[in-house]
Amino acid sequence: MFGGVLLIRGLLPRYCQRVTSSSVLLSVELCSVHPQLARLAQSPQWALQSGRAVHQCSVMCAGHNKWSKVKHVKGPKDAARSRMFLKLSMMIRIAVREGGPNPDFNAHLANLVEQCRSKNMPKASIEAAIKGADKSKALCSLYEARGPGASMLLIEVLTDNNTRTFQEVKHLLHKHGGMMCDGARHSFERKGVVLASGEGVSMDRALELAIEAGAEDVRETEDEEEKPLLQFVCEVSELRGVRSTLEDLGIPTLSAGLEFVPHNPALLPLDQLEAASRLLEILNDYPDVVRVWDNIQAAN
Known part of the structure; x- marks a missing residue:
């Protein structure tokens, strides 16, 4: 027994x-x-x-x-955080190549460093990205593309093999309703953009602030948590002055940098908006892609 x-x-x-x-x-x-x-x-x-x-x-x-909760909740957040730091490091390397490694003489780099700090990016990672810019063999390229509903896209990449990256981005576009095309850049202008919190600020007040600060335009947008934001658009040479004036007027700014601002929007219905959103997500997840600009707007 x-x-x-x-x-x-x-x-x-x-x-x-x-x-x-x-x-x-x-x-x-x-x-x-x-x-x-x-x-x-x-x-x-x-x-x-x-x-x-x-x-x-x-x-x-x-x-x-x-473990399921950790895998499905914490995992994606950590992965998104890692991708964000990777993209910021790539942007820093591009800024260093364009204007040098000293933030005091490179306004674009100074703005990026400040943005990295606001995202709690480790100081060691920021310094490594600045020092590694000259050693890196990767080159910056700007691809022009067309998305769903005749929308236009500008895809900035940093790669050490432009032929491979071009073919893979081209494949992603074709698979998700887009294609490479010439002339997309004509739908955009290179501008300075100051991003500020829009909580408690009406659009009429935002327009007054834009005039006082010397900005050309102000646009409403949202962050990932659907909190209201304001984009103050200005000439590249006026970027630092506009940001400084907004701070003096009591408007806390979140970041400032150079962007491609669309001036010819593509109005898309709901089904095409969903397809375009999926395409942008796929492109931004590709390791060599730094940023993607688009001229997409929702049709009324």
């Missing part, structure tokens, strides 16, 4: 997910393994062990559920 109990304990983990606390069902399951185990299943010792087995299985399930 003592040996039989040990045998049951040895088999217990193997059957803990198949059995219940009912001794009748236990007997049916165990008969297929050994006839003597069916009689042992009716004993008080087995009833005690079966309860322990069910408890052990519930603990295993709880651990599995906890």
Whole structure:
């Protein structure tokens, strides 16, 4: 009998997910393994062990559920954070090549460094991106493309193999309703853009602030958490002055930089908006892509 109990304990983990606390069902399951185990299943010792087995299985399930939450909630957030830091590092390398490694003489780089700090990017990562710009063999390119509904896209990439990246981006575009095309850049202008919080600021007040700060235009937008933001558009040479004036007027700014601002919007219906959103997501997830500009607007 003592040996039989040990045998049951040895088999217990193997059957803990198949059995219940009912001794009748236990007997049916165990008969297929050994006839003597069916009689042992009716004993008080087995009833005690079966309860322990069910408890052990519930603990295993709880651990599995906890891991599922970590995998599906924390994992994507960490991955998105890593991608954001990677893109910022790429933007820093481009800025260093265009204007040098000293933020005091490179306004674009200074704005990027400030943006990195606002995103809690480690200081060591920022310094590594600045120092590694000259050593990197990657080159910056700007691809022109067409998206769903005749929308226009500008895709900035940083790659050490332009032929490979061009072909892979071309494949992604073709697979998701887009294509490479010439002339897309004519739908955009290179401008300075100051991003500020729009909470508690009406559009009429935002227009007044734009005039006082010397900006050409102001646009409403939202961040990832659907919080209102304001984009103050100005000439490239006026970027630092516009930001400084907005700060003096009591408007906290979030970032400032050079962007391609569309002047010929493409109005898309809901179905094309969803397709375009998916295409932009795919392009931004590609490792060599730094940024994607578009002229998409929702049709009324």
